[in-house]
Amino acid sequence: MIKLETKHAFLKENVKDYQESVDRLHQQLMNKECLGNDYVGWVEWPNTYDQEEFARIKQTAARMREMCDVFVVCGIGGSYLGARAAIEMINGLYANKKPEIIFIGNTFSSTYIAQVMEYIKDKEVCVNVISKSGTTTETSLAFRLLKQFMDEKYKEQAKERIVATTDKARGVLKAVADQEGYETFVIPDDIGGRYSVITPVGLLPIAVAGIDIDAIMSGLKKAYEDLADSDLDHNAAYAYAVCRRILQNQGYDVEMLVSYELQMSMIAEWWKQLFGESEGKEGKGILPDSATFSTDLHSLGQFVQEGKKVLFETILMIDRPTQDITFPSDAQNLDQMNYLSGKSVDWVNKMAAQGTLEAHVNTGGVPNLILTLKDMSAESFGYMCYFFFRACAMTVLLLDVNPFNQPGVEVYKKNMFRLLGKN
């Protein structure tokens, strides 16, 4: 379901030369013997996820969809990016929004928080608060405001409208949920935030948005099966992982993930967390960047074409659009667009992509990797997640770096807590 093309990438090493390393690291990953092996619960997740909890996610989602106009998701990092990315990719940006999904708990911006609180004031609201420990400051701060709002608005019924996704037993949020009687879902101990979209963290909001989460799990499983073999001639995820290493060896320190669909722009943000947080350690790693074409050809295109050669592009093509349009003709043709009459708009988009590839590669000399995904369905989303998970783990293990921790994220928090006077 995902194909990789490397012929426009100007690779100066042979991908197959990495086969031995890839085989060894693949074995380590599958046997949970790799660096960071405390956090590889996602690897077997397509086979091991809790079916009973999964059924409960669907029931709860159906209940929430009945009850609310607005579903407020309170979380940060992996506890918001995955769900938002999935919902935008699968539903699109202007789909019928009932309920509307709003994200909060991901910022200290007082203006943003105040505007959201004002926006939801007279609407029917449900809330999903997501935090493993319950001590993530952005999320705790917003949730106190939300909880007071819900308690005041719904009194005794508030607890029917608030769901907590948190640790199975410990932590501040678990304690609040138990005391208040909220329904809870579990964040597994061995799956980190940036992998959590395939757990209740992502699946509950995605299901509330009306998306078929069974299809996501079936895509996940399909990718698991397709990627069982570590042979670089067949395993596109690992081949992509190797290409990234080769391109950084050639001096490219920035990867621009490019899509031709505006509804994929949050997927790029999710991907940035996955790769940036996994790889950016010990002074190593490729800076993940993104753009949406042809839109951003009119902003970043000039730099890619003729600017300093610091980046390579990874093009995430979508084979089949969710909707297409046949371009109409016009009797007068004053706008001179009749040469496209009867053509599919998606075909025009593909020709733009082809023309850009030629421009950036042949004229600009920019290496391009191409990943082609079948469509923007729930199943393809699940497949793509697992594909990038495995690609990311491999590309970082090839650097001899632990892909699953994020020690650097703590530094700002420590300083902030001191400044806030937290004991």
Added chain:
Amino acid sequence: MIKLETKHAFLKENVKDYQESVDRLHQQLMNKECLGNDYVGWVEWPNTYDQEEFARIKQTAARMREMCDVFVVCGIGGSYLGARAAIEMINGLYANKKPEIIFIGNTFSSTYIAQVMEYIKDKEVCVNVISKSGTTTETSLAFRLLKQFMDEKYKEQAKERIVATTDKARGVLKAVADQEGYETFVIPDDIGGRYSVITPVGLLPIAVAGIDIDAIMSGLKKAYEDLADSDLDHNAAYAYAVCRRILQNQGYDVEMLVSYELQMSMIAEWWKQLFGESEGKEGKGILPDSATFSTDLHSLGQFVQEGKKVLFETILMIDRPTQDITFPSDAQNLDQMNYLSGKSVDWVNKMAAQGTLEAHVNTGGVPNLILTLKDMSAESFGYMCYFFFRACAMTVLLLDVNPFNQPGVEVYKKNMFRLLGKN
């Protein structure tokens, strides 16, 4: 209104050493003798803009606001980024949206276009199509669909609801507008797309969003006056321009523009076009990148803190938030957040910024420039635009590159037209 702090930037050259070059280039720019001097109409724009047309923009905007639920802006690049950035910055992301502003004509995505057309179907609609020549393919394609929709829905009245912003006399869009009897506004010949937010291109949609465009012009004028003197001790725009050059000399090829307000994220996109398209030529330039903190500290923070040292950060701080919240206390304090009770949420945001600065600079060794803007008002928006315009012109002229053309953008178009079979 904008302050620059450089003490966390690890500059290895003295900013003042550039004074002579800056003085010379400043004179060239003000006298229209610099590289690309055909496109410096924006320099004197705060004094020379057409007052009569400006008054007409306000009248038309008021009329449109009465008539529509949805105001559809059809344009790409500078013909959408500036207006969208301004509206989000000034109004926020969840402000009362009447009318709602929707952008189209900036993509070939058939799904996006189909969803927007479906979304507006039963609403009251007005349209602003924006293109200098009328031959921008993304915009022409969407506008043909919009025009057919409007003609069918409103018959003879459609022309009252469509406004064209285009060349004063020539081009395909001007011809359509004249034949159909649309009201038109002029895109000046000597102001390029990425500078056009201060012309009718940006001002009409911004005014339709209910924003005081007089305040924007007064901010623009204030910046013009503040930046009259090219002395680097006083001219923060030029000092910022020089710092960028010094940092690239030190090996930093990526600049990450960081804000702590989600509603500033489109400003970063607009800034990316301004700097990327102006500077990315002849194999030169700094790749413009962006992030919103503390949100993205939970995705890109790890890379900035500990990854490969390829970037410097430019922090765009907002001194006063549009709205603030006093954090409430809670009798039970189960969430352990009472240490913040009675504190302003904006103060917490500022402490997060301070803690992050210390983390990235002192621990991470990442150079940080800090720009502080008074607030997110219309006046500050105008001021900031002019500040970045002058900073951008200077930083690119210091590279001995023409800041005002974009030859590389044509390459993909030429290939695309061939593939589309356009004669």
